[in-house]
Amino acid sequence: MAAFIREVEDVAMALRHAVLAALLDEELSGYQLAKAFGLGVANFWHALPQQLYAELARLERDGLVSGREVVQDTRPNKRLFTATDAGLAELERFAATANKPSFIRDDLLVKVQAADHVAAGALIEQLAERAAFADAKIELLGGLLRKMRGGMSEEEFLRHGERIGPYLTCLRGIAFEQGNRDWCRRSAAILEERRTAHARG
Amino acid sequence: MAAFIREVEDVAMALRHAVLAALLDEELSGYQLAKAFGLGVANFWHALPQQLYAELARLERDGLVSGREVVQDTRPNKRLFTATDAGLAELERFAATANKPSFIRDDLLVKVQAADHVAAGALIEQLAERAAFADAKIELLGGLLRKMRGGMSEEEFLRHGERIGPYLTCLRGIAFEQGNRDWCRRSAAILEERRTAHARG
């Protein structure tokens, strides 16, 4: 009888690689990963806790990360994970594969697409909310950048700093949110002006 | 015996609303929708043909769009769809609901996150590719904007043009791709400089 060996698939599975990438520099628990991939820090991917715990289990099963139990008396025990050599090799393989273009998929844009046919008030409000959210995230990410830079200037860090990867993805996150904020504010202003012009007209 | 009535769910289902939004201004076939939601035009959402045909069937079943057969002798027959009044009402309801923040999910960012641990060459190449793709899309979308504006200046169109919704989402698409392009070029330059500095060092 042949043994059934579960082979690691060679398809995309970007979440798997996102988790691996996060575990290259830091040893993290599922819970910490979940916070990073939830609202906020990990600007290169987004996922829910359930996905991350499941992915960690698969990664450990496949030998791409290794976990160690940490006993805590003040909090529930936890397991900290790091990428193994096999994990790093898998990431290297992944880095050489083709990537599909990234597309926008956003509720708010759908609503704006329909702006000529729906109530302007709610839309303007939501655009303002989103802009505020973007501002908050920009500040959060700005703080992260400062922390990564330490004492260095940005130019110096970009030339000689270690761990440039997370810095670059963070920069993209900030630029994305700035674009978001600017577009939201501008669109809200335009819709507002058209609304009042129409009301007067 | 009670009749089983299939009620329209009140959950998010953004693809459904994206299709509805696209069918507000234009009468389109599934095939045309598929081209718009595939690579390129519809900057507010992305979907594959199979999803769109399935969604159109559901939308028609629920009375939110109506289709009419168009017989063609030069090409296969097609069905053109438009949003119904019920569809518009559904979109209005949707426009008033809360939206979840939009997150980036991008293979290339995952790879850049791991930039300190993987080969720089492939990464730089992919960043250049992505920048070129962004350039192409910017041009495509710029053309769309000009077409929508007709003879008007941008300022004039934003004030008085009809169908501002698609124009605004197109602006967001362009800004997104510009952000993408700039970040890709800058990141590639930084990685390149660090690589040559290391090689010399």
Place this chain on the structure above:
DNA sequence: GACGAATAGTCAGATTCTTGAGTATCATGG
């Protein structure tokens, strides 16, 4: 001392999205 929030994690189920393979007709170029 009860209550909510944070830490740490798990399970089941449904929905959504992607992959892959088809059907059929007509136009165009070599």
Place this chain on the structure above:
DNA sequence: CCATGATACTCAAGAATCTGACTATTCGTC
């Protein structure tokens, strides 16, 4: 005349993601 590609659409199956509900401990606070 044959191959390629565009138009127009369908079916099945699997992977990824999301919703919602759970367990359990500890910290702060009212």
